[in-house]
Amino acid sequence: MNPLALDLNEQLSKSNPEIADMLSDLGKLMYYPKGILSQSAEAKSTKYNATIGMATYKNSKMYADTLNGVFSNLDPDEIFPYAPPQGIEPLRDLWQQKMLKENPDLNVADMTRPIVTNALTHGLSIVADMFIDSGDTILLPTHNWGNYKLVYSTRHSADIETYDIFDDAGHFTTENLVATLENYTKDKVVLILNYPNNPTGYTPTTDEVKTIVSAIKSLAERGTNVIALIDDAYYGLFYEDVYTQSLFTALTNLHLDNLLPIRLDGATKEFFAWGLRVGFISFGVSNETTKQVLEAKVKGLIRSNISSGPMPSQSAVKYVLEHADTFEKEIQKNIDTLQARYEVTKAVVYDTRYAPYWKAYDFNSGYFMALKVHGVDPEQLRLHLINEYSIGIIALNDTDIRIAFSCVEKDDIPHVFDSIAKAIADLQK
Numbered sequence: 001m002n003p004l005a006l007d008l009n010e011q012l013s014k015s016n017p018e019i020a021d022m023l024s025d026l027g028k029l030m031y032y033p034k035g036i037l038s039q040s041a042e043a044k045s046t047k048y049n050a051t052i053g054m055a056t057y058k059n060s061k062m063y064a065d066t067l068n069g070v071f072s073n074l075d076p077d078e079i080f081p082y083a084p085p086q087g088i089e090p091l092r093d094l095w096q097q098k099m100l101k102e103n104p105d106l107n108v109a110d111m112t113r114p115i116v117t118n119a120l121t122h123g124l125s126i127v128a129d130m131f132i133d134s135g136d137t138i139l140l141p142t143h144n145w146g147n148y149k150l151v152y153s154t155r156h157s158a159d160i161e162t163y164d165i166f167d168d169a170g171h172f173t174t175e176n177l178v179a180t181l182e183n184y185t186k187d188k189v190v191l192i193l194n195y196p197n198n199p200t201g202y203t204p205t206t207d208e209v210k211t212i213v214s215a216i217k218s219l220a221e222r223g224t225n226v227i228a229l230i231d232d233a234y235y236g237l238f239y240e241d242v243y244t245q246s247l248f249t250a251l252t253n254l255h256l257d258n259l260l261p262i263r264l265d266g267a268t269k270e271f272f273a274w275g276l277r278v279g280f281i282s283f284g285v286s287n288e289t290t291k292q293v294l295e296a297k298v299k300g301l302i303r304s305n306i307s308s309g310p311m312p313s314q315s316a317v318k319y320v321l322e323h324a325d326t327f328e329k330e331i332q333k334n335i336d337t338l339q340a341r342y343e344v345t346k347a348v349v350y351d352t353r354y355a356p357y358w359k360a361y362d363f364n365s366g367y368f369m370a371l372k373v374h375g376v377d378p379e380q381l382r383l384h385l386i387n388e389y390s391i392g393i394i395a396l397n398d399t400d401i402r403i404a405f406s407c408v409e410k411d412d413i414p415h416v417f418d419s420i421a422k423a424i425a426d427l428q429k
């Protein structure tokens with residue numbers, strides 16, 4: 001059991017043993033991780049808060065005007081009624097059209113119509129409810145989003161196994177994934193593929209995608225049932241020449257019966273609308289009966305959990321998809337702003353004068369980049385940066401930190417990294 005859960009149980013046994021006795025097995029196992037959210041909370045009053053998974057300006061969030069203004073354009077029938085469990089139908093169609101436009105290699109016949117989720121985390125949980133039994137193996141890169149552990153390991157007792165996606169020099173490599181899949185002998189596996197990656201901001205190139213897809217194909221052809229869960233939270237935030245379709249498309253096009261590609265995506269990051277809670281789940285299958293069965297089961301899971309998602313948010317996303325011309329320009333402007341921050345970050349972090357302090361992991365997309373810091377404890381560095389430099393960063397593990405350049409103005413980026421170097425130098429003494 002996680003030590004934080006143990007601690008909560010002990011506290012409850014003292015404060016109210018009767019309630020401690022009432023907890024279910026899952027209730028006993030549950031805890032609130034000391035992860036990104038608590039580190040973010042501690043950095044709340046810093047001048048440069050590069051902890052959060054949003055995109056911000058100095059004094060406001062980065063959003064699209066059309067989406068901000070949408071609520072005064074909705075009519076009461078688009079706000080107050082229940083949405084159906086699977087989401088409002090025109091929104092499902094509009095999102096599917098968006099997917100097909102962005103993924104020219106994807107054939108409409110090879111996918112289910114996207115079902116609306118209460119954003120991506122809800123989709124992750126639906127996948128777990130539907131496909132994960134206790135002891136099933138989830139394969140993840142070592143650099144992964146912390147919430148997977150709570151969803152798959154804590155809630156569903158899955159076994160999480162990790163492989164490195166970076167070599168010692170910090171360069172992306174497919175070698176370990178390929179080796180892990182080659183040596184995999186069980187009859188079922190869940191692969192979570194999240195690119196642009198949180199926390200490193202890496203998206204594979206077309207050649208790297210070919211290698212990944214071919215390794216997954218070989219594993220499936222050897223008889224393992226493969227669930228390939230594509231977490232496309234940061235889809236579209238690409239700043240270099242990378243594979244810009246979804247891995248969902250490449251895997252769906254393999255047309256293997258024992259390989260099930262599942263795509264989770266949504267408005268959260270793509271539309272700069274974190275709090276709207278609109279996401280989608282789609283399956284890469286072509287058989288019509290299979291499509292209907294999967295949809296019925298997902299609807300049942302939604303009905304028995306949140307019943308249905310929020311109508312105002314769904315109507316808002318529908319509205320902007322119907323007004324795509326203006327909206328796409330606004331979104332592109334935000335992406336351009338992030339791209340400019342990315343360029344400055346790239347120019348700064350590889351400067352040789354910082355070589356004594358860190359090594360950057362390859363990055364080319366998304367909100368974040370990660371550094372392996374030399375000779376300091378990331379947690380100590382994090383606290384030192386808050387206290388002495390008014391800078392918030394995330395301590396990822398024993399060696400790495402994550403910096404959200406999505407939350408730092410372009411002109412402040414050199415100062416932020418220079419201060420991180422100074423803080424490391426302070427602690428190296």
Ligand SMILES: Cc1ncc(COP(=O)(O)O)c(C=O)c1O
Nearest residue numbers: 053119120121145198231233268
């Ligand atoms: C990789 C990844 N997947 C999923 C999510 C969750 O997204 P949502 O807010 O839509 O639940 C996040 C959010 O930070 C994320 O970084």
